[in-house]
Structures are given as structure tokens and as C-alpha cells.
Amino acid sequence: MDSGELAARTGIPVCNIRSAGLAEFVDGSALFPEPGRCIKCGRPLVADDSGAHKKFINRGASLFFCISCLSVYLGVSEELVREKIDYFRKTGCTLFS
Numbered sequence: 001m002d003s004g005e006l007a008a009r010t011g012i013p014v015c016n017i018r019s020a021g022l023a024e025f026v027d028g029s030a031l032f033p034e035p036g037r038c039i040k041c042g043r044p045l046v047a048d049d050s051g052a053h054k055k056f057i058n059r060g061a062s063l064f065f066c067i068s069c070l071s072v073y074l075g076v077s078e079e080l081v082r083e084k085i086d087y088f089r090k091t092g093c094t095l096f097s
């Protein structure tokens with residue numbers, strides 16, 4: 001699915017799909033374009049979810065994965081993502097304050 005097709009299906013502006021890097025890895029059948037929800041599974045997001053998405057995928061993103069879906073996308077364990085968040089928080093990263 002290209003970003004134009006994804007935009008037509010979801011109502012997400014093409015620029016958001018591109019900036020969030022979503023077209024390459026989101027299956028359109030399981031897509032939640034609502035702000036505040038994981039784009040992939042629809043789970044309500046917490047601050048660490050959007051912070052991690054910004055840190056690991058795209059600082060300028062406006063739609064986000066939850067940490068579970070992010071770890072699947074990155075090909076690492078959820079535990080590792082949480083460890084990294086703790087690390088970044090301790091070193092003063094403003095995305096996780």
C-alpha cells in the first residue's frame with residue numbers, strides 16, 4: 001500500500017503518513033488514525049509511547065505506536081525499549097520527562 005492509498009482509506013493526511021513513516025509498515029486493516037491511540041493496535045497511548053516513537057522513529061511524528069507495536073516494528077523486545085526509555089529519562093531526555 002502506498003501513502004496515497006493509505007490516506008484515502010484512513011483519512012490521515014498524506015504528509016502525516018509520510019512524516020510518521022507509516023506507509024511502509026502499517027497494515028491498513030488494523031489501523032487506528034485517532035489521535036491518542038496506537039496507530040497499529042488502537043490502545044490508548046501514554047506519554048512514554050509517543051515519546052519512544054519520536055525518539056526511535058521520527059521526532060516530528062504526529063501519529064504514534066504504543067511501545068508494544070514499536071518494539072515489533074523495531075524488531076527488539078518490549079523490555080529493551082523500556083530499558084532505553086529509562087536510560088534516556090535518567091540522562092535528561094525531554095521526550096520522557
Ligand SMILES: [Zn+2]
Nearest residue numbers: 038041066069
Ligand atoms: Zn499498539
